[in-house]
Amino acid sequence: MKPKCEKILSELSDYLDQGIDPALRAEIEDHLTKCKDCRVVVDTTQKTIDIFCNSEPAPLPDDARHRLYDALQKKIRSCRA
Amino acid sequence: MAAPACCLSGFMQKWGMGTPKMNPETPRPLPATPLPSKVVKDDESALVAAAKAGDVSAFETLVGRYERKIFRLTQNITQNREDAEDAMQEAFLKAYEHLDNFEGNSRFYTWLVRIAVNQALMKLRKRRPNQISLDEDIETDGDSMPREVEDWGPSPEQRYQQTEMSEILSGVIGELDPSFRVVFQLRDIEELSTEDTAEALGLSVPAVKSRLLRARLKLRQKLNRYFRQGEAS
Numbered sequence: 349m350k351p352k353c354e355k356i357l358s359e360l361s362d363y364l365d366q367g368i369d370p371a372l373r374a375e376i377e378d379h380l381t382k383c384k385d386c387r388v389v390v391d392t393t394q395k396t397i398d399i400f401c402n403s404e405p406a407p408l409p410d411d412a413r414h415r416l417y418d419a420l421q422k423k424i425r426s427c428r429a
Numbered sequence: 430m431a432a433p434a435c436c437l438s439g440f441m442q443k444w445g446m447g448t449p450k451m452n453p454e455t456p457r458p459l460p461a462t463p464l465p466s467k468v469v470k471d472d473e474s475a476l477v478a479a480a481k482a483g484d485v486s487a488f489e490t491l492v493g494r495y496e497r498k499i500f501r502l503t504q505n506i507t508q509n510r511e512d513a514e515d516a517m518q519e520a521f522l523k524a525y526e527h528l529d530n531f532e533g534n535s536r537f538y539t540w541l542v543r544i545a546v547n548q549a550l551m552k553l554r555k556r557r558p559n560q561i562s563l564d565e566d567i568e569t570d571g572d573s574m575p576r577e578v579e580d581w582g583p584s585p586e587q588r589y590q591q592t593e594m595s596e597i598l599s600g601v602i603g604e605l606d607p608s609f610r611v612v613f614q615l616r617d618i619e620e621l622s623t624e625d626t627a628e629a630l631g632l633s634v635p636a637v638k639s640r641l642l643r644a645r646l647k648l649r650q651k652l653n654r655y656f657r658q659g660e661a662s
Contacts, residue, residue, distance in 0.1 A: 412500070420522065
């Protein structure tokens with residue numbers, strides 16, 4: 349990995365989070381037009397975030413839900429007593 | 430090895446009184462609630478206000494809304510089914526018990542996430558004492574910098590069924606060091622801000638940013654084996 353690429357990657361999170369100043373953003377985007385490897389890393393890192401962010405949580409198992417609501421009812425009763 | 434992180438103790442002094450235990454009794458149907466909620470179901474702040482005023486069903490609506498996400502959070506952090514369930518349950522019970530302390534300066538869900546994270550971290554530390562310290566420095570060893578660069582194609586996640594995807598994501602996040610996965614969980618799954626994540630974990634903003642970058646790159650690398658172009662599903 350070239351030094352320029354490493355510099356770009358060190359700013360990757362802020363770049364993806366829209367948290368960098370416009371001059372640095374322009375510098376990164378200029379590099380991305382020239383460097384396929386960095387383009388792929390940026391793209392696949394964004395996809396990584398999107399996949400996790402958009403993933404649906406699995407349903408809570410029935411036995412765990414029963415125990416949760418049972419404990420909650422007890423807590424409610426004890427708080428009211 | 431450093432002592433367990435101090436951020437937890439401060440938080441728990443504020444929120445964590447008592448330690449509700451999981452109920453081993455046979456599950457039974459919930460009794461009718463004395464104050465049926467009239468609150469519109471998609472209005473979180475109104476539900477919280479109603480719950481604070483004594484509307485139990487409003488609080489149960491909040492629990493029902495977030496139980497899956499909170500369980501995923503505690504499962505991702507603890508990597509242990511029993512601990513995850515305990516932490517989830519304790520988080521909801523503490524949230525109910527301390528609802529009057531919630532001042533509405535953040536979303537209720539953000540407040541709940543912070544409680545759940547701390548419950549999950551306590552479980553993790555109990556199971557692995559002297560191994561989990563979020564606030565110690567982690568040296569940058571460069572191991573998260575990409576070595577292999579392979580494209581994934583446009584919609585790699587569509588190669589897998591939802592159940593398969595859940596297992597893949599749970600598996601790869603479980604391979605991360607806890608100090609990375611908890612930061613990733615809060616920032617990129619729960620979508621807390623960098624500042625809120627730092628505050629919740631007792632870390633500096635630069636530390637959160639550094640760990641987030643490494644977590645993202647490591648997860649990208651781990652997902653390579655499932656998503657690279659030409660990979661059979």
